[in-house]
Amino acid sequence: ERRTYEIDVQAMDGGGLSTHCKVEVQVGDVNDNAPEVIITSLTRTLSEAPPPKTVVALFNVKDRDSGENGRTSCELTGEQPFSISPLETDAYALVTSEALDREEVAEYNITVRARDGGSPALSASKTLLVRLLDV
Numbered sequence: 001e002r003r004t005y006e007i008d009v010q011a012m013d014g015g016g017l018s019t020h021c022k023v024e025v026q027v028g029d030v031n032d033n034a035p036e037v038i039i040t041s042l043t044r045t046l047s048e049a050p051p052p053k054t055v056v057a058l059f060n061v062k063d064r065d066s067g068e069n070g071r072t073s074c075e076l077t078g079e080q081p082f083s084i085s086p087l088e089t090d091a092y093a094l095v096t097s098e099a100l101d102r103e104e105v106a107e108y109n110i111t112v113r114a115r116d117g118g119s120p121a122l123s124a125s126k127t128l129l130v131r132l133l134d135v
Contacts, residue, residue: 049099
């Protein structure tokens with residue numbers, strides 16, 4: 001995205017004559033900000049038998065750049081029994097995607113990675129620790 005600024009320039013000579021003109025300056029956005037994952041709610045402990053689609057965390061992804069440089073997407077790294085559900089623009093829920101069994105896995109380190117649409121793309125990660133309670 002580009003922004004245009006108009007600047008009035010006036011020049012005056014020693015005899016008192018002057019003239020002016022407008023100069024237009026266009027400033028384009030550079031992809032210089034990585035996205036940020038902001039956790040707004042997190043359940044640190046879950047029952048070992050939550051139903052599928054149980055909300056574990058709510059988070060937002062923000063990028064201070066504009067246009068494609070500020071367009072974001074997010075994903076989970078690695079194979080885990082969780083998924084990301086979009087809620088609204090830049091807001092997401094981390095939910096369970098299958099049954100959890102504490103006897104198999106007692107805790108999960110879940111890494112959410114956000115990426116922007118710049119070229120080259122910038123990314124940021126946030127890791128959440130969730131423990132399962134024995135039932």
